[in-house]
Amino acid sequence: MAENVTIARPYADAAFSLAREANALDGWAGALARLAAVASDPVVRETIGDPRATTDKLARLFTDVAGNLDPVQQNFVTLLAENERLAVLPEISSLYDAQKNEAQGVLQAVVSSAFPIDDSALTRLVADLEERFKAKVNATVQIDPELIGGVKIAVGDEVIDASVRGKLAAMAAALQI
Structure with missing residues (x-):
């Protein structure tokens, strides 16, 4: 590849x-x-x-x-x-x-979700991402049942993990101090 x-x-x-x-x-x-x-x-x-x-x-x-x-x-x-x-x-x-x-100032976002995301929720999510990154965002959605719930968003090198699995992993790491 x-x-x-x-x-x-x-x-x-x-x-x-x-x-x-x-x-x-x-x-x-x-x-x-x-x-x-x-x-x-x-x-x-x-x-x-x-x-x-x-x-x-x-x-x-x-x-x-x-x-x-x-x-x-x-x-x-x-x-x-x-x-x-x-x-x-x-x-x-x-x-x-x-x-x-890159030439048009558009960022690609990959939104991983445990469940399908309806169009209105995706539109709101993209609007929030565009506000955060100050650029147009094209989002593609992937279904990942291992997330349990919530979403995980990758924009370039930045990952926003708002999934249940990510939160559980963060809690487990905090408890092992």
Whole structure:
């Protein structure tokens, strides 16, 4: 995985530069997300590894399935196919999104909860996080039954643990003094 990220980084940097020059950060993010979804499909992964598949066929497969790609994005896919890098499209997309979010001042938050969070509670939570961090926050929710209750929020390197499990662990640590 770390090797894939290393391979993907220069391509993500190039895609970000192209998108910034064209003032199309969101368009490229969508295109890369669609391409990453195509690359993640098990049948497509087999096709990528098939020695009988030519670079032209692979590039055409990706551009056809991903749909709605501008000519520069199509050339990007062709370049990836020629350099046998189509398999790292999920990593390219992820690295691109991180650069885009940083350029736009958007923070990513991962909210872990023991139970599903309804939309209104998530909206209030995101508003509180945006006030605390003085930045726009995109939150994704993960269900983790081991938390017992409450939430655990990771924003960058900062973790806010308001879970029952976290509070029990803090109490246990305090009692062992």
